Amino acid sequence: MTTSSSSLVLDFSFFHTTNSNSFESDSATMRIKISHFIYLSFSFIFLFFCDPIASDPQAKLLNKGCSSYNVTSLSAFISNLNSTLAELRSQLNSTTRFATAQRPGTVDPVYALFQCRDYLSTADCVSCFDTAQSEIQKCSAANGARVIYDGCFLRYEGNGFFDQTTLPGNRALCGNETAASVNETAASGNKTTVLGSDGFRDAVNGLLTDITTAAPRMEGYFAAARRGGAGGAIVYGVAQCAPRVSEEGCEQCLKVAYGNIERCMPDVDGRAVDAGCFLRYSDTAFFSDDQVTDLAPFLRTGGGSRKKKKAIIGGVVGGGAFVLLLLFFILLRRSKKAKNPQKGDILGVTELQGPVNYHYNDLKSATKNFSEENKLGEGGFGDVYKGVLKNGKIVAVKKLMIRQSKRAREDFESEVKLISNVHHRNLVRLLGCCSKGSELLLVYEFMANSSLDKYLFGNRRGSLNWKQRFDIIIGVARGLAYLHEEFHVCIIHRDIKPGNILLDDNFQARIADFGLARLLPEDQSHLSTKFAGTLGYTAPEYAIHGQLSEKVDTYSYGVVVLEIISGRKSNDTKLEPVAQYLLEWAWKLYETDSLMKLVDESLDPNEYEKEEVKRVIEIALMCTQSTVASRPTISEVVVMLRSKGDHGLNPTHPTFIDAASRVQVKVDGADASTSTISSTSNATMSISQYSGR
Known part of the structure; x- marks a missing residue:
């Protein structure tokens, strides 16, 4: 007590200059008064500035991820990251719960985004940011990272991502699951649930339907509501999207989130996390009553739709703006040609952004x-x-x-x-x-380690271990998932093969050569009758009928996965007839439960688990099934690859094209039918079909 008292006198010694006589006459009494003054002052400040209802930053960690790639210059990166994080924090105030910052055009650019739940107070929002900042900086030199809490979301990348919505890895967390426990639960197969009543389940479904419908139509993309059900059940729910995404993107993201969170019921608490949205329900209030939003105007058909408002505004100003922009670009194009015809427009591509x-x-x-x-x-x-x-x-x-x-x-x-x-x-x-x-x-x-085919079939054959091969398998899937579902338009590569997969310094896969890529127009499956690809990797429905969809890449990917695991080409006539055609051989091994015979002999058996390898082969066979609709999407493939345990994979018979360009199909045990593809040039294939052999 003596030490504390002395310290107090020292800290407030400035009082001696104004009222020294009072202190000298009764120093003990004055110390007590000062103590009361301090207590009352801090109490007043706390009550005045802090929201007693929302005094909880909700800093339960739900998800964390660090990029496996490191930055080029650590000092430049740290400087950029610290600057963007500081800028994010400075933007948070009583009206702002969302912030972005960026440091582009440098050796290691940084793009960062932060978002709080709208029901958090300013103090809690800042507190959640501080917690997130401390956690995300543990990713050290990674060139990308994210942390998601109940109350906020923080992410940075080396490229712009502010408009991203749903990404592979989106998931639900049920009950008391966290970023750490969800993996343990999945690995063990055990799940602890708290059973809710039927009334509670109905209330959850009704509430989630309403808030996921209303949120994309609301300014700020945020909806909070409570709902009562039979038997006195009450449920609280929140749906939120990042303001930088489109209304359609918000709708899609929340649709995926709803599909994920449904697995949580009958748990009384569930959350769904994704790149561009957040969804949560609970039987316990996690926001105050004054934060409840009126959903009714946004649940009526067409009511409150931001899309219609934008359409009206666009109709008013669009015509004049279009004319002005057209004139501006014509003048700009002519100006560039006059100044530097060689560096100006390239083949009429005036809209280039970045190169x-x-x-x-x-x-x-x-x-x-x-x-x-x-x-x-x-x-x-x-x-x-x-x-x-x-x-x-x-x-x-x-x-x-x-x-x-x-x-x-x-x-x-x-x-x-x-x-x-x-x-x-x-x-x-x-x-x-x-x-x-x-x-x-x-x-x-430049990719220092050249292309994958050199490590599978060339002079570096056998030098990849299982971990490197698995990383390549999942890396290619992630790249394709971005092209198919995460870019603003769907891009189909059409020529996925080892020669078009490059390896960086860390042997991470990079998909190359988009020269054959075409955009997939909406509601159009027959894009072209020309064959553009490599036989042995091309899906039969595309090679024969010209039917193009994302599943064409899925098929090619499945063949490449089999090549990575086996270390041999899809067609190799040097082998004995039973094993010449890799996909056909893999299917026979699957039917006889001897898939491990497919594994490259150069792989050390101690480096991999047999069940994991078998699961990856089965996923590859799922990708090459004859029925296009039966093949998984690449984003589903990513989820299957990252998940552990038995997922009940039951692939059906694939269709494969042999070295003579004969398409072999087996349906329900019937005799195979064959189609011949005869090459007329390297660019175009003509198709003829016949039955029987």
């Missing part, structure tokens, strides 16, 4: 005049060269000659348009482009 227009002479010098010693490989319409730019950066330069075909020009334009806006850790990044006369050049980031 650098390189000087031809710079690329010529970087590749030593496109010398043979710098050649990395050959593609369908040109060669790829290693280049070292003036700043020392190593790149890969793809050289195309448009005189070869009209299609080459179209592919070049397609690549520039698509890849310049596609940024994902499992996709090769397009850095820039150049054109001079008939020569078209694409500049990509």
